[in-house]
Amino acid sequence: AQSVAQPEDQVNVAEGNPLTVKCTYSVSGNPYLFWYVQYPNRGLQFLLKYITGDNLVKGSYGFEAEFNKSQTSFHLKKPSALVSDSALYFCAVRDRANSGYALNFGKGTSLLVTP
């Protein structure tokens, strides 16, 4: 069963505007949630993670994510988008019920920031 969902294939935002990339999860027990970014022809780079503690997690390049247990969501946000933020973004969850705690990835959301 899919344990993480990214409902948007693509998100378009103008430079300088706030951006949100959505992620919802479905796992048993406490979720361990991650965001990764992939630039063209590159591997995935870690942005941030939620393990426990504050629901608002800050990460690399000015990104942050908000864990919402009641809505089972972990949306990625940035207050002011840059053209250089254009990339493919993946949400991932560590699922204890699956594959020995390996990460399950969403299908990815392509972010396009226009000048």
Place this chain on the structure above:
Amino acid sequence: DADVTQTPRNRITKTGKRIMLECSQTKGHDRMYWYRQDPGLGLRLIYYSFDVKDINKGEISDGYSVSRQAQAKFSLSLESAIPNQTALYFCATSDWDRGLPGELFFGEGSRLTVL
């Protein structure tokens, strides 16, 4: 030098050929993984290894095999390649984080085309 190195970066082969993708890491991590990326499908886990003597199948292991030659080396083999194995393959490593696998560190990927 990259912490996680994959070779080859690009490979074109024919149906029925045996292919090996190699991964080496200098991060000193025990855990290593092979993922496959297909457009619109995100990343799917093929195999993972928690140490040299531990190999586990992931979500899509059929048609693949792996070998953990040393802590730093984890290779993926396609015994008889078929066209639907055309994809971008990623090796990743992880350390421990509070008793569980931490975030993944990815190689740059190996693009395989099977004709």
